[in-house]
Amino acid sequence: MPEALLNKDAVFEGLAQNVAIQALRAERPEAVTNAKYDRGELTLVIAADQVRAACRTLRQAGYNFLEDVTCVDWFPVEPRFQVTYHILSHKLKERVRLHVMVESIDPSVDSITSVWPSANYYEREVWDLFGVRFHGHPGLRRIMLPEEWEGHPLRKDYPVEGYR
Amino acid sequence: MPDTPDNPHMPEIPGFVETATLVVPRPEEGAKDRTMVLNMGPQHPSTHGVLRVVLEIDGETVVRVVPDIGYLHTGIEKTCEAKFWQQVVPLTDRIDYLCPMTNNLCYCLAVEKLLQIEIPERAQWMRVLLNELTRLNSHLVWLGTHAMDIGALTVFLYTFREREEILRIFEHVSGQRMMTSYFRIGGLALEPPLDFFDRVQALIRVLPERIDEYENLLTGNPIFINRLKGVGYLSADDAIALGVTGPPLRASGVDWDLRRDMPYSSYDKFQFQVPVSNRGDVWARYVLRLQEMRESVKICQQALDGMPAGPIKADAPKVVLPDREKMKTQMEALIYHFKIVTEGFQVPAGEVYQAVESPRGEMGYYAVSDGTAKPYRVHMRNPSFATLQALETMCVGRLIADVVAVIGSIDIVLGEIDR
Numbered sequence: 001m002p003e004a005l006l007n008k009d010a011v012f013e014g015l016a017q018n019v020a021i022q023a024l025r026a027e028r029p030e031a032v033t034n035a036k037y038d039r040g041e042l043t044l045v046i047a048a049d050q051v052r053a054a055c056r057t058l059r060q061a062g063y064n065f066l067e068d069v070t071c072v073d074w075f076p077v078e079p080r081f082q083v084t085y086h087i088l089s090h091k092l093k094e095r096v097r098l099h100v101m102v103e104s105i106d107p108s109v110d111s112i113t114s115v116w117p118s119a120n121y122y123e124r125e126v127w128d129l130f131g132v133r134f135h136g137h138p139g140l141r142r143i144m145l146p147e148e149w150e151g152h153p154l155r156k157d158y159p160v161e162g163y164r
Numbered sequence: 165m166p167d168t169p170d171n172p173h174m175p176e177i178p179g180f181v182e183t184a185t186l187v188v189p190r191p192e193e194g195a196k197d198r199t200m201v202l203n204m205g206p207q208h209p210s211t212h213g214v215l216r217v218v219l220e221i222d223g224e225t226v227v228r229v230v231p232d233i234g235y236l237h238t239g240i241e242k243t244c245e246a247k248f249w250q251q252v253v254p255l256t257d258r259i260d261y262l263c264p265m266t267n268n269l270c271y272c273l274a275v276e277k278l279l280q281i282e283i284p285e286r287a288q289w290m291r292v293l294l295n296e297l298t299r300l301n302s303h304l305v306w307l308g309t310h311a312m313d314i315g316a317l318t319v320f321l322y323t324f325r326e327r328e329e330i331l332r333i334f335e336h337v338s339g340q341r342m343m344t345s346y347f348r349i350g351g352l353a354l355e356p357p358l359d360f361f362d363r364v365q366a367l368i369r370v371l372p373e374r375i376d377e378y379e380n381l382l383t384g385n386p387i388f389i390n391r392l393k394g395v396g397y398l399s400a401d402d403a404i405a406l407g408v409t410g411p412p413l414r415a416s417g418v419d420w421d422l423r424r425d426m427p428y429s430s431y432d433k434f435q436f437q438v439p440v441s442n443r444g445d446v447w448a449r450y451v452l453r454l455q456e457m458r459e460s461v462k463i464c465q466q467a468l469d470g471m472p473a474g475p476i477k478a479d480a481p482k483v484v485l486p487d488r489e490k491m492k493t494q495m496e497a498l499i500y501h502f503k504i505v506t507e508g509f510q511v512p513a514g515e516v517y518q519a520v521e522s523p524r525g526e527m528g529y530y531a532v533s534d535g536t537a538k539p540y541r542v543h544m545r546n547p548s549f550a551t552l553q554a555l556e557t558m559c560v561g562r563l564i565a566d567v568v569a570v571i572g573s574i575d576i577v578l579g580e581i582d583r
Contacts, residue, residue: 038514039277065404067519068545072532084530086517086545090404090420097517118407121553129241144237144582153242160242 011035023061069122075156080104108133129154213578229556236582244542248508257343260580265298268347274518274529287351293467302523310572350484351477392447396558396570407550410525415448422521446573508537548576
């Protein structure tokens with residue numbers, strides 16, 4: 001296994017046998033905009049409008065289990081939100097991480113609940129705590145906080161001592 | 165996948181017939197007044213904390229289930245961002261009061277992966293031993309409360325007897341019964357006390373027969389069987405689609421255990437079976453967890469027999485606090501101690517996702533570092549949170565009383581769901 005591969009070309013060359021990379025290169029060559037292999041973990045950056053198609057491709061390639069959807073706020077860098085998906089393959093015993101970068105103005109990305117119904121709660125959590133919307137989600141409501149809560153607390157610019 | 169037979173010691177019960185699955189017609193369009201909405205929880209004894217379930221019922225039959233969570237949300241993920249990396253360890257205990265060690269382990273493994281440090285074998289084996297004791301602890305509480313939900317009050321007293329001994333062992337080794345915080349980034353907090361291994365040995369010597377005792381109380385009990393068999397069915401495809409992990413996933417016939425399939429903390433050096441069942445109902449989850457307890461006892465025994473000697477902390481002076489004696493006699497150790505406590509240590513930028521098999525399923529920590537002494541983001545993927553999504557699939561078309569059995573069988577901890 002290579003030590004660390006930090007850009008798309010290096011990853012595509014070094015991990016050419018990886019099932020996820022093979023599937024995405026064959027079926028969705030335009031979906032992967034960048035890639036990284038670090039500390040034994042593969043990360044693929046997916047174009048924001050391709051995430052649902054990419055997930056469907058991965059699922060057909062054997063990555064059958066969605067473990068987690070979460071988000072990282074890189075305020076004040078643009079694009080600000082990094083929606084992160086962890087997808088596991090029971091058969092290959094491998095995990096792949098997807099990043100989708102989202103701009104700070106009206107942050108939104110396609111929901112993947114039609115691919116994995118389990119994304120329902122995870123995406124509601126991301127909406128609740130980061131304020132990233134998911135198009136096509138069956139019921140995008142707050143999940144942790146009360147309905148009337150203002151703001152999204154895990155954003156880096158959220159005032160931790162409350163609004164003054 | 166192999167079907168594990170139900171308990172072979174189970175006696176034949178005369179007159180016992182497996183209840184057929186209830187098929188209930190949904191109310192027609194415009195017939196909305198046939199159903200009523202019932203609020204179960206948040207203060208309901210069978211919801212294991214503060215879970216609120218909104219049930220739409222038609223007579224006694226459940227038509228829709230909407231879990232409402234967030235009553236225990238304390239913003240732990242946000243708090244982590246204000247702490248040093250090592251200060252997060254005690255926070256991870258508070259997520260789940262039944263498996264603090266598993267949370268500690270998962271967080272420590274994630275940060276150790278970010279730092280790329282090697283953990284000495286003795287520390288890894290101690291972690292395995294304590295994690296299996298945690299699994300036993302968690303399953304014992306689950307068994308007692310699950311049986312209590314069904315109406316078998318006695319079992320609770322029996323399981324808490326053994327659980328008390330496990331908590332005493334935890335107190336002995338870490339100084340705390342529940343919020344242990346015994347694992348540190350880079351190893352363990354302390355060398356285990358001298359008679360620690362003897363106490364664990366004394367406990368796991370009696371445990372197999374104690375598990376027989378619980379089985380004697382429950383497995384042949386016709387009321388218990390009637391309440392559990394055929395209830396809360398979840399197919400393998402549904403379980404995977406809904407993000408279910410751990411014992412409910414294996415009870416639905418998916419042969420997947422992170423300890424065996426993606427080993428961490430030298431679990432690959434242990435021999436154990438992963439019980440799997442194809443039944444997919446509450447009964448299968450009950451049988452499977454009891455088998456898991458027996459396997460945990462075996463892992464504990466292997467850990468005791470083969471416990472390697474050596475250091476319990478990694479050789480990384482910038483990350484691991486020095487021993488007290490060294491700190492008092494060596495200048496460098498004192499400086500490192502001072503710097504770690506006051507400034508923390510810097511973790512190279514990057515991101516990792518570390519998953520471990522907790523008693524409830526796949527627990528994952530996603531840690532992002534920006535190169536400073538504080539985590540940029542820590543996210544916990546908790547098994548109960550995902551498993552709760554499958555509640556509706558398991559309950560619809562069944563009776564209200566079955567909802568109680570199903571909630572008990574997926575073994576949720578609300579602190580973990582709400583974080």
